[in-house]
Amino acid sequence: xxxxxxxxxxxxxxxxxxxxxxxxxxxxxxxxxxxxxxxxxxxxxxxxxxxxxxxxxxxxxxxxxxxxxxxxxxxxxxxxxxxxxxxxxxxxxxxxxxxxxxxxxxxxxxxxxxxxxxxxxxxxxxxxxxxxxxx
Numbered sequence: 223x224x225x226x227x228x229x230x231x232x233x234x235x236x237x238x239x240x241x242x243x244x245x246x247x248x249x250x251x252x253x254x255x256x257x258x259x260x261x262x263x264x265x266x267x268x269x270x271x272x273x274x275x276x277x278x279x280x281x282x283x284x285x286x287x288x289x290x291x292x293x294x295x296x297x298x299x300x301x302x303x304x305x306x307x308x309x310x311x312x313x314x315x316x317x318x319x320x321x322x323x324x325x326x327x328x329x330x331x332x333x334x335x336x337x338x339x340x341x342x343x344x345x346x347x348x349x350x351x352x353x354x355x356x357x
Contacts, residue, residue, distance in 0.1 A: 283346035
């Protein structure tokens, strides 16, 4: 693995940990302040998504923040992550009699891998240069 790829992966992981901690802290703070669970979760999750986009784009992948197509791809990635987590904790867990805690652990393990692959190959992929286009 090249040094650049290792550095990128470490940055991805650092952002992931920071985003997760931000979500947990904000959610708990909102609940402590008396905000209803559904609102606390929604607000904390939305903030975590914004933070994740900004940090992964700028810090991890060195891409501009104001790129509409990139934002749409990121939203698509978030949607795919939601679908994956819903499948793992829902029908897959039921079909294989997987306890909730194991299904949640599987999501926690698999989703970052899915996101890293999608971010690297699709969401924040380097634009093709003129020399990459076949004649």
